[in-house]
Amino acid sequence: MKARGFRYYRPGSLKEAVHALRDTGPDAVAMAGGQSLLAALNMRLSNPSLIVDIGDLPELQGIEEVDGVVRIGATTRHADILRNAVIGKRVPLICEVGSHIAHAAVRNRGTIGGSLAYADPAAEWPAAMVALQASVILASPRGERVIPAEQFFVGLLETALESDEIIVRVDVPIPASGIITGFGELARRHGDFAIAGLVVCTLIDKHKLIDPRIVYLGCSEYARPAVNMMRALDQMEIPLSNAANFADALRKDAPSNDVPGLRGETRQKIAEVLTRRVINSLERPK
Amino acid sequence: MSGNDREIGLESIVIDVLINDRRVVRRIDVRQHLGDFLRVDLELTGTHLGCEHGVCGACTILLDGRTTRACLTLTAQAHGKQVHTIEGLSESGALDELREAFIAHNAAQCAFCSSGMLLTAHELLQLGKTVSRDDIRNYLSGNICRCTGYHAIIDAVESVLRAKGGAA
Known part of the structure; x- marks a missing residue:
């Protein structure tokens, strides 16, 4: 439970950071909060030769609204995103989703850029960013x-x-105005990795879903639009009464294999129930 | 490797950090995590190490005033920052009400998790929000206790919140 040896570099600017990565090669790694990397280092699942600590670079921090877009700096900590007034007002879905990330101490240190770069299939930010059609700047x-x-x-x-x-x-x-968003996930305790979850952005017209955008977490290999479900649910009347008319689509978008401690069938059922729950509790336009 | 003859980065560095309001300047191995620095180098053994991969919460400390897992923080990352441990916060009296409540509600049995529980509960109190029992449970969800079954701990935190008018 102790990390192997590596070298550590604290660059003074983003330019120095990317040059250090280039000059060292692929076994160098950038670290911001380190909340996933340190666990992997301690368990010796990761063995970088160089860690470039970008956690305190001011040019990567902060949140601002510019021309209809909310810009979130890569090393902005989860906790700072959750208590940000611009995000709370403009994209409240982000706060709803982010409150499920890990535990308080991890939210204090972990960053949105780190979460996206690590791309854990059970992580909240990747699914939310794909659902919200965000852009990543590299x-x-x-x-x-x-x-x-x-x-x-x-x-x-x-x-x-x-x-x-x-x-x-x-x-x-x-x-855009009229877009209704929803989120739900199931974990064994608050803050644990999601067994299954989903983010939904959709229009609703006369009790029908119009052009829904759905991204699963925990039960999908990686964050991507659940294209089969999006097609199956388009124009479907809500509340969804049973899963019969989307079960096949869900199986394609969230194929679940048996893993130790959880049967694929069970995860599938959880994803199905969550899908109905989230869709049926979407707040109707006033 | 790119074939550069100049290797970037160092295996040991000097850090300058405030630990419990006392300035500490030390040379450390960069592979060391903050939990080992506190316990081994500084002999501040009130910060406990359970899992060392971020699951149990026993190593919770305050980094720049916010709860942080010491095992998921390199000592090097604390450079230029403030660290508070259970020792510092106990001496300052910041935890007095919580400690008394933990004793009154029998919320510490073996006490392995207590330093982490106290610091996390302290942060929840500092947020100054009105919270429900479920909120307390969620906030403490990152700290594992294997003795009390949690109810006593939640009772203790709730009693302090109630006294401050912050319990829903």
Whole structure:
């Protein structure tokens, strides 16, 4: 339960940070809060040669609203996002989703950029950012690029990040008026990894779902639009009475295998019940 | 490796940190986590190490005034910051009401989790919000106790909140 040896570097700027990553190569890793990395280091699941500590770089911190977009700096801590007035007013879904991230002490240190870069399939931010159609801004010695969250996540713990790239910020478009959002997850205790959960953004017209956007967490390999469910539920009347008309779609979007302690069938059932619960409790437009 | 002859980063560095309001300047191995620095280097053994991978909450300390898991923090990350441990907060009297309530409600049995529980409960009180029993349970969910079954701990925290008018 002690980390192996590595070298540690505290850069003075983002430029120094990305150059250190480039010059060291792929076994260098950027660390902000370290709330996932330290656990992996202590258990010796991770063995970087160099840790670049970007946690205190001022240029990666802060939240601001610019032209209909809320910009969240990569190393903004979960706790600071949850108590931010702009986010609470403009994208309250973020606060609802974020309150389920881990425990108080972890929310005090962990950062949104770290969560996105780690891309845990049970994590809340990746699912929320894909559902909200956010963009991820990346920096490297070659400059900056912008990538839609939907294309940023590419597999289990895998992202489009190159080894010399660092997430600078995430830009969340403020949902258009009429968009209704919902979230639900089930964990064994508050703050544990989600067994299953989902984020929903949709229009509702005359008790029908219009063009719903759904992203699962915990029961999907990585954060991505649940395209089969989105098709199955489009134009469907709410409240959803039973799962018969979306069970096949859910099986495709959230295929669940047996794992120690949890049968795939059980997880599937949980995802199904949560889907109905979240959709049926969406607040109707006034 | 890129073939650069100059390696970036160091395996040991000097940190300058305030521990319980006392300035500490020490050379440390960068692989060391803050829990080991407190316990081994500074002999502040009130911070307990249970799982050392962020699950149990026994190593909870305050970093710049916020609860933090010492095992998930490199000592190097504390450079230039303020650390408060159970020792410092006990001496300052900040935990007096909570400690008395823990004793009155029998909320400490083996006491392995108590320093972490007290610091997390202290942070909840500091937030100054009106909270329900469920809120207390959720806030303490990151701290594992294997003796009391939690009810006594929640009773204790609730009693202090009630006395301050912050219990729903």
